[in-house]
Amino acid sequence: MGAPFLIVTIFLTLASSFAFASDPSPLQDFCVAVNNPKLFVNGKFCQDPKLATADDFFFKGLNIAGNTSNKVGSNVTTVNVAQIAGLNTLGISLVRIDYAPYGLNPPHTHPRATEILTVLEGTLYVGFVTSNPDNRLITKVLNKGDVFVFPVGLIHFQFNTGDTNAVVIAGLSSQNPGVITIANAVFGSKPPISDDVLAKALQVDKKVVDYLKAQFG
Amino acid sequence: MGAPFLIVTIFLTLASSFAFASDPSPLQDFCVAVNNPKLFVNGKFCQDPKLATADDFFFKGLNIAGNTSNKVGSNVTTVNVAQIAGLNTLGISLVRIDYAPYGLNPPHTHPRATEILTVLEGTLYVGFVTSNPDNRLITKVLNKGDVFVFPVGLIHFQFNTGDTNAVVIAGLSSQNPGVITIANAVFGSKPPISDDVLAKALQVDKKVVDYLKAQFG
Amino acid sequence: MGAPFLIVTIFLTLASSFAFASDPSPLQDFCVAVNNPKLFVNGKFCQDPKLATADDFFFKGLNIAGNTSNKVGSNVTTVNVAQIAGLNTLGISLVRIDYAPYGLNPPHTHPRATEILTVLEGTLYVGFVTSNPDNRLITKVLNKGDVFVFPVGLIHFQFNTGDTNAVVIAGLSSQNPGVITIANAVFGSKPPISDDVLAKALQVDKKVVDYLKAQFG
Amino acid sequence: MGAPFLIVTIFLTLASSFAFASDPSPLQDFCVAVNNPKLFVNGKFCQDPKLATADDFFFKGLNIAGNTSNKVGSNVTTVNVAQIAGLNTLGISLVRIDYAPYGLNPPHTHPRATEILTVLEGTLYVGFVTSNPDNRLITKVLNKGDVFVFPVGLIHFQFNTGDTNAVVIAGLSSQNPGVITIANAVFGSKPPISDDVLAKALQVDKKVVDYLKAQFG
């Protein structure tokens, strides 16, 4: 009964940000990103370095709690090259994650990102799972002032086990870590993955597949 | 009803291999891997280059079909640094993937891997999904002689839509791409993810969680 | 007598493709290459990611044998960023190599490329030579299903020792491996290397040099 | 008069930590550092991955203020591969910096590090200076919740302009960023830089040089 809902929700995740150990190195002091409507490169185009100002390296408001009024009870505020243009070529970014009581940042993975997380408030049960074939789960209960590392590309989660809000700040090893939220990709892709594939993957009939997809429509 | 089964099966995937664009570069002609029981490094220790022989760069049997008698009807044969010690430091590997009729290599992702796949036999419906927030699905039906690319870290799949076996060979951009099979990590980790977390993630009671975990016991 | 001919032919090579372990890493999911007539970057400019389609990651026809009616009796079909724009930033590519009976892919080297080769049909005698001062030759006779690795930058060759056609597929560790065909560079460069240099290099008089150059005119 | 003192103090800095955009990439999920008394590699040796536990990825106490009772009134608590062995190969680290009222983290630079800093409490006047020949100073006054970036290798500082304590957490793009505290290197090196060099550099007689060195004895 709740099973379809469970599937809807199982991966309805808010992504935490990450950063990868191998962004290409800078070839000048900095290369402040600018958007070009017609042309793109690996990373970002840059503005004339003579025009750089402090605001190109600045972001405000990371002290403001994100809105956790959602199904999983967590929210991620990202501070990467999209928010601080000056991060372009510099291989790092940050996030703030807020958790309502019993809020969860559900299992997800990331293409370009190791995360190092610090608990500012609250108590979190966190973990990551190693790749095949072992799939070892490595977990820890974290309290205020605790730091934990999630290696690049591995599935991980954080769960607020307390009845108070929790807050973390995490450093990430890329200017644009990227996030792969499993359920969005599997059930909510645009266009949807064909019923033939998901029915085979789920070993269910297409009605169930269509129901699952509907939750993400 | 079938829903728990579906969740058991949803991610029961056999991994394809991959390779990443940024393995560190070699600092000598080659550095044939050797295992050291007591000590490890990033990558592998190497043997004395004077001892290198052709067999250090050789693997046989990629013409032999893998056994696809399993729930998803596909099988991956990997040829990475674990099979060819000479691949150490060289940033590439291969796989052969076999598909029974209607066999599927279900959605999965990889921490260190772009894949470029060539269809040797059969017809495959393949696709990958972009990262958040767009989660665009990009798909193609591939026939013999077609080549397709799965960018590093993105969730992707291959499905044999024909009533004959299918076979592919794929090149991968790392000596040790790694595979993250979602279901194994989420439902089959050792030890299991706590019922508190998964019940919250699935928005179901712990009975359903325990049932799901049982399928991977 | 045949000596000048031999020199003409000695390096008349068809290149196999390759890929190098250290292409810069991607900073987004993908960055599909587009050509810009006026401006260039390291690698390629990219199109708007919103415009990406499956065809940007697709190539067809790798099942079609290349034409081996040439002096060395081999042919390379390349599948790199020039054929699949979606390979840009992803650090890998492929080739198919066809060999007529007794066809040879003669000694050559590559600036950005390790190659991992799989024999689909036929029997090949393959080898590579280590760099100075050892110049060790490492060889193997390969049959259907055998895999062999040629480390980046080392001179290597493949020779069809059978009286049937041979076919291989090889994975390569760069989006644009590059090929250095020795004879084309030494005798067929445009403009030619000066007679003074080649006469000294070959320790012959300029008539021989001019004759050699003529074979590549 | 105070001039010699000024020189003593001018660069007496407590280092903030940093991280660089180009640590080599990991070749496995993780590679938890272990020390080897006799042998070293670029980075660290690793323990058997089978032995990894949550504590290898964990650090506690970042909520505890550092002792700022020193000449500059600031203190850096580092969380890099020396504190979290699991950071080895993962290209990122963290620091907490505490500032007494009017405390200063004086001008310094770093060999392998971009820093992204978040103000948790207090008001800081921060800045960095571009490299030769422009030597542009880029500064900002930061309040609670503000984020600022210091590009790798550039001289930078943070000054607590308020009459309350200030606290920041910063993410850094290397497992071992390194710190170059100018005064310690110039006046406090072991053994000292020769009087001949420093007298020439400072255009003073050796008495002044010896006085300066004495402050770091």
Next chain:
Amino acid sequence: MGAPFLIVTIFLTLASSFAFASDPSPLQDFCVAVNNPKLFVNGKFCQDPKLATADDFFFKGLNIAGNTSNKVGSNVTTVNVAQIAGLNTLGISLVRIDYAPYGLNPPHTHPRATEILTVLEGTLYVGFVTSNPDNRLITKVLNKGDVFVFPVGLIHFQFNTGDTNAVVIAGLSSQNPGVITIANAVFGSKPPISDDVLAKALQVDKKVVDYLKAQFG
């Protein structure tokens, strides 16, 4: 008395060039830099490779002594991507450094650079200092034909201890190593670092700070 002068001069340095171990790798044979008045990238845009000429890889005049008539008695002639456009993407550059008798290339550091220096003429006392906490000074007296290495990012100097001119050529591991001349950054930045910060850093009153800044006005 001379103290303020000493501070003016202490870091008035002419930079030596450097090179870093991790410029991103080339993705084609070469990518000759061209300037674009409106747009920038990490590194440089390139011209059409078809237009490349020998002059794009050429620089003349490194046999000409630089003018050492300055306060420190040394001069650096740089040959990096700004002088040889063809160096773009190739990860290396050169410098010539001239020293008057008793001339000094004072302590400085660099963001993207290891330097390997060869003495062509004269006698130099050279050294570098390791990072915190050891700050070990490693020095050597170099004569004609001696070679010495300054690791990336570490503070180093060269001092002509002879009564004749000295000359070196140094190879550098980046196309654009960058130089951080400490005094220019600390006392001569544009705009200046605030008196509040420097007075605190120097533990002197603002009159001294203003005097120091004046030397760089």
Next chain:
Amino acid sequence: MGAPFLIVTIFLTLASSFAFASDPSPLQDFCVAVNNPKLFVNGKFCQDPKLATADDFFFKGLNIAGNTSNKVGSNVTTVNVAQIAGLNTLGISLVRIDYAPYGLNPPHTHPRATEILTVLEGTLYVGFVTSNPDNRLITKVLNKGDVFVFPVGLIHFQFNTGDTNAVVIAGLSSQNPGVITIANAVFGSKPPISDDVLAKALQVDKKVVDYLKAQFG
């Protein structure tokens, strides 16, 4: 007649050194190489950094001309990680090349190396050839004080066109650039390339092949 000799000599080259743009980055100040008789890594093991001395970063004698009494009249003195242990992890090296009057450093290529060369004495005709398919020759006559760049992996040469000795110093973008001397690899490998392959490659009978190999025996 002289033809076989010419082939013997055609590639009998003394290698110049080189350096590549993408050695992995250092993870500490330095990592002075030590040899381990039993175990190897990518690059070199290091000694305890506490034991580092100036001699680990030092090489003497680059002012001494190499012996050019050989068939090509040139000689290369290498200064890479094999000569200066301190270069390990630092991504750069040097060479001195001496040329007798009309001496030649014949066409050769390199797996991990861009070279930037400075003429100290003499006049050289230098060139490199681009990769397939263009094989453009780019040449320049260099005099004292001229600098020229040879991009990584491309075939290049230097020829002393004067009747006096010539000397160059070149910077190279790897700690261990490697050299591929074509003739040594093709005709002098140990064991030799099979007569079947070379007879086919040279389109000559095995007597000629055996003769050529004999010149390198």
